[in-house]
Amino acid sequence: xxxxxxxxxxxxxxxxxxxxxxxxxxxxxxxxxxxxxxxxxxxxxxxxxxxxxxxxxxxxxxxxxxxxxxxxxxxxxxxxxxxxxxxxxxxxxxxxxxxxxxxxxxxxxxxxxxxxxxxxxxxxxxxxxxxxxxxxxxxxxxxxxxxxxxxxxxxxxxxxxxxxxxxxxxxxxxxxxxxxxxxxxxxxxxxxxxxxxxxxxxxxxxxxxxxxxxxxxxxxxxxxxxxxxxxxxxxxxxxxxxxxxxxxxxxxxxxxxxxxxxxxxxxxxxxxxxxxxxxxxxxxxxxxxxxxx
Numbered sequence: 176x177x178x179x180x181x182x183x184x185x186x187x188x189x190x191x192x193x194x195x196x197x198x199x200x201x202x203x204x205x206x207x208x209x210x211x212x213x214x215x216x217x218x219x220x221x222x223x224x225x226x227x228x229x230x231x232x233x234x235x236x237x238x239x240x241x242x243x244x245x246x247x248x249x250x251x252x253x254x255x256x257x258x259x260x261x262x263x264x265x266x267x268x269x270x271x272x273x274x275x276x277x278x279x280x281x282x283x284x285x286x287x288x289x290x291x292x293x294x295x296x297x298x299x300x301x302x303x304x305x306x307x308x309x310x311x312x313x314x315x316x317x318x319x320x321x322x323x324x325x326x327x328x329x330x331x332x333x334x335x336x337x338x339x340x341x342x343x344x345x346x347x348x349x350x351x352x353x354x355x356x357x358x359x360x361x362x363x364x365x366x367x368x369x370x371x372x373x374x375x376x377x378x379x380x381x382x383x384x385x386x387x388x389x390x391x392x393x394x395x396x397x398x399x400x401x402x403x404x405x406x407x408x409x410x411x412x413x414x415x416x417x418x419x420x421x422x423x424x425x426x427x428x429x430x431x432x433x434x435x436x437x438x439x440x441x442x443x444x445x446x447x448x449x450x451x452x453x454x455x456x457x458x459x460x461x462x463x464x465x466x467x468x
Contacts, residue, residue, distance in 0.1 A: 180351070184369075185210045185331075186358040190291065192329045193315075193322040195351035197336040197344060201234070203372035204297075204333065207357050209235010211293060211331055216247055221289035223254045223280050225262065225273075225296035230255045251287070254280070268301040268310045274317025281321060281328050292328040298347075299335040308343050315350040331355055360397075361390045368394045376406035376437075382414040391419060395426050402433035406463060410440035420448065437463040 185207050188194060198204040212235060215222040224233055230244055230253065231237070247253035262273035277294060284292040301311050315332060322330045332351065336344055348354070360377070361368040366387045367380040376398055383391060399405050407423065409415070427436035438461065446462060 180348075180354045182354045182356065184358040185355050186214065188329050188331075188353070188355060190326050190329055191323050192353045192355075193319045193351060194329070194331045194353040194355040195348055196331050196333050196355045197339075197348075198333065199336055199373040203357075204335075205235040205237070206370060206372070207235075207355065208233075208295060208331065208333065210358055211295060212236060212253075213242070215291070215293040216242065216253060218290065219252070220291040220293050221252060221254070221280075221284040221287070222247075223256060223284075223292065223294045225256050225258060225276075225294070227257050227259075228255075252289070256280075262296075262301075262314070268304060268307065268314065270310055270313035270317050273314050274321055277318055277321045277330075281325065285327070290327070292325075294322070294328065294330040295333060297333040297335070299333070299338050302334065302339060302343060308346065312346060312350060315347065319350070360394045361387075363387075366391075370398065371406065371408060374406040374437075374439075375403065376408065376439075378408040378411070379415075380411040383412060383419045384414065384416050385418055388418060388422065392422060395422065399426055399430050399434075399436070402430065404434045404437060405430070406437045406439050408439045409442070409445060412441070412445065415445060415448070417448075435461055437461045439463045 183189075183192070183194070188211075196207060198207070212222055212224070212233060214220075226233070230248055233255070236242060236244060244253065248255070256276070261276040262268055264272055280294065281292055298311050298314070301307050301314070304310065318330060318332065322328050332347075334344070334347060339347075357370050357372075359367050359369045365381050366383055368391065369378045369380070370376075371378050377394055379391075423436060423438070430436060441462065
């Protein structure tokens with residue numbers, strides 16, 4: 176039986192969401208989890224991170240300008256809870272203790288009259304323990320029981336997909352009804368530009384015309400500046416003008432010595448345009464599949 180998932184960007188999460196997020200790089204974790212943390216702090220939510228890491232090393236907050244983390248820690252708005260106090264018994268993940276810790280954190284935040292509560296934990300370490308997969312699955316059931324009925328709380332369960340087998344990823348994903356990803360770089364109702372990380376690049380949705388060349392150029396520059404192969408997923412792009420196609424070709428020329436610009440899954444009519452206009456003139460502009468590992 177096929178499972179149903181709601182897919183949301185991190186900025187669209189709702190109270191009661193117990194979301195699943197698997198990342199493939201520190202950049203992706205910083206981008207998504209950083210937004211979750213920053214948005215919570217800026218909107219007066221209680222933000223709880225279960226980790227043994229230093230608070231100043233939290234994803235997306237490393238060296239962040241404009242965030243006085245020590246101030247948030249002093250007021251209690253940001254709480255970094257070590258695993259030993261929240262989810263471990265004799266050094267082993269304890270699903271019951273983790274669920275109880277989350278319930279206690281929600282009750283405390285309600286008593287302290289916070290507007291909302293945001294909780295996140297990276298469970299990659301736990302999967303590597305003996306019987307870790309089963310224990311994490313039990314944890315997810317307990318977290319869901321605590322978060323789903325809430326009108327103020329939301330949670331993201333994280334895992335590094337590079338450290339998990341396909342079966343582990345599939346089983347963990349099945350325990351969540353919400354899949355969370357990056358917020359759009361740009362969205363005006365006509366064109367949406369969203370950063371992608373596996374593969375690295377941008378996903379374009381809607382219509383890319385002359386009125387949106389500037390924002391597209393800025394987004395394209397931001398992902399090509401680091402070098403390496405960059406993918407533009409065009410699966411949901413209904414229209415692209417020749418000017419934008421020429422911008423892609425220009426970017427491909429500039430990055431030719433450092434990587435390739437790959438156009439993934441363009442609709443058939445766009446493929447014909449690319450091959451007719453881009454192919455003979457710009458052989459470095461490649462068509463790809465965009466398959467995610």
